[in-house]
Amino acid sequence: MNCPDCKDKLDRFVDRELNNTEVLELQLHLEGCPECSDQYEFQAHLKRLVKHSCDCDAAPAAFREKLRQILT
Amino acid sequence: MAESPARTAFAEEALTHLDTLYRGALRLTRDPDQAQDLVQEAYLRALRYQHSYQTGTNMKAWLFAIMRNLFWDRFKGTRKEDVSLDDVGDFVLFEKLRDEGARPEADVLDRIAASEVVSAVEKLPPLHREVVLLVDVEGFSYKDAAQALGVPIGTVMSRLHRARQQLQRSLYEYAVESGIVRGSTNGATPQ
Numbered sequence: 001m002n003c004p005d006c007k008d009k010l011d012r013f014v015d016r017e018l019n020n021t022e023v024l025e026l027q028l029h030l031e032g033c034p035e036c037s038d039q040y041e042f043q044a045h046l047k048r049l050v051k052h053s054c055d056c057d058a059a060p061a062a063f064r065e066k067l068r069q070i071l072t
Numbered sequence: 073m074a075e076s077p078a079r080t081a082f083a084e085e086a087l088t089h090l091d092t093l094y095r096g097a098l099r100l101t102r103d104p105d106q107a108q109d110l111v112q113e114a115y116l117r118a119l120r121y122q123h124s125y126q127t128g129t130n131m132k133a134w135l136f137a138i139m140r141n142l143f144w145d146r147f148k149g150t151r152k153e154d155v156s157l158d159d160v161g162d163f164v165l166f167e168k169l170r171d172e173g174a175r176p177e178a179d180v181l182d183r184i185a186a187s188e189v190v191s192a193v194e195k196l197p198p199l200h201r202e203v204v205l206l207v208d209v210e211g212f213s214y215k216d217a218a219q220a221l222g223v224p225i226g227t228v229m230s231r232l233h234r235a236r237q238q239l240q241r242s243l244y245e246y247a248v249e250s251g252i253v254r255g256s257t258n259g260a261t262p263q
Contacts, residue, residue: 011233015207017214035170042166043236045181047208050239053189054209059094063108067090071083071115 001029006036014043082122086115089132093139096205100143102194110146114139133212133220140202140221165240165247172254183252184243192242200235207232 006029012018013026030037093114097107118125118138125134169180193204206212206220207228218225247253 011229011236012214015214015232038170039166042169042181046165046236046239049181049184049186049189050193050204050208051211053186054099054193054205055095056186057091057095057098059090059111060108063094063111064087064090067112067115068083068087070112071087071119072080 001025003029003033003036006030006033007039010036010040010043013040014047079119079122082125083115083119085131086118086135089135092132092210093135095209096136096202097139097143099190099194099201099205099209100140100198101147106147110139110143113146114142117142130216130219132210133216136206136210136220137222143198164237165244168244169253180247180252181243184247188243188246192239192246195242196235196238200231200238203228203231204235204239 006026009018009022009026013023018026030040090111093111094107097110097114098104101107101110114135118135121138125131165180193201196204202221203217206217207214212220214225214228217228221228244253
């Protein structure tokens with residue numbers, strides 16, 4: 001695998017959408033390529049940051065109860 | 073009249089996905105009251121069309137599909153109003169940090185406030201925002217996201233890629249404005 005191939009697959013790697021063979025090929029490339037490895041770390045970090053920043057809003061308890069009353 | 077046990081059980085299961093729907097509605101509408109209206113309407117519609125849900129399939133994706141379709145019908149009018157993002161090339165924030173010798177680049181992300189990340193997500197065009205919500209925030213697979221959005225998996229991938237490019241662009245602008253990084257010497261947003 002070369003760097004352009006790796007970049008093409010980074011999104012799917014970060015999102016755990018590659019098959020086992022592709023994962024092994026990509027991991028092998030990352031071990032020998034600091035630049036792609038840095039980019040992977042950055043993208044994985046950014047994905048975690050987006051998740052943690054956006055997933056803290058839970059539905060208000062009163063709204064949950066109101067829905068339960070309406071629906072059940 | 074008391075609801076049937078089957079309907080009650082269905083509603084209870086559906087309500088286990090309330091936080092996902094509420095977060096999605098909040099990020100799409102950017103308004104807590106509108107988000108609650110949207111989610112309530114989505115649940116009522118889900119119960120009305122309970123028969124169309126296939127047991128064993130992804131209920132969360134099915135519910136999200138109902139909610140986002142209502143959003144587009146009610147809040148956005150025609151879907152053609154949405155702005156599509158162009159492929160803006162490189163990942164701006166990563167590339168600029170690398171050029172400036174900031175290593176490891178990911179450490180800079182720790183200095184960006186969560187509220188700024190939310191703001192950057194909310195600035196994405198809705199068609200791109202909803203893909204980020206599903207895949208990055210709620211952990212949907214591409215296949216489930218494609219089901220929820222009613223598009224091919226390839227469309228999920230391309231929207232996600234462009235959304236992430238745009239997110240980096242927004243976060244880079246914030247990082248420059250707030251002094252986290254120095255920014256381009258000419259002060260222009262990098263292309």
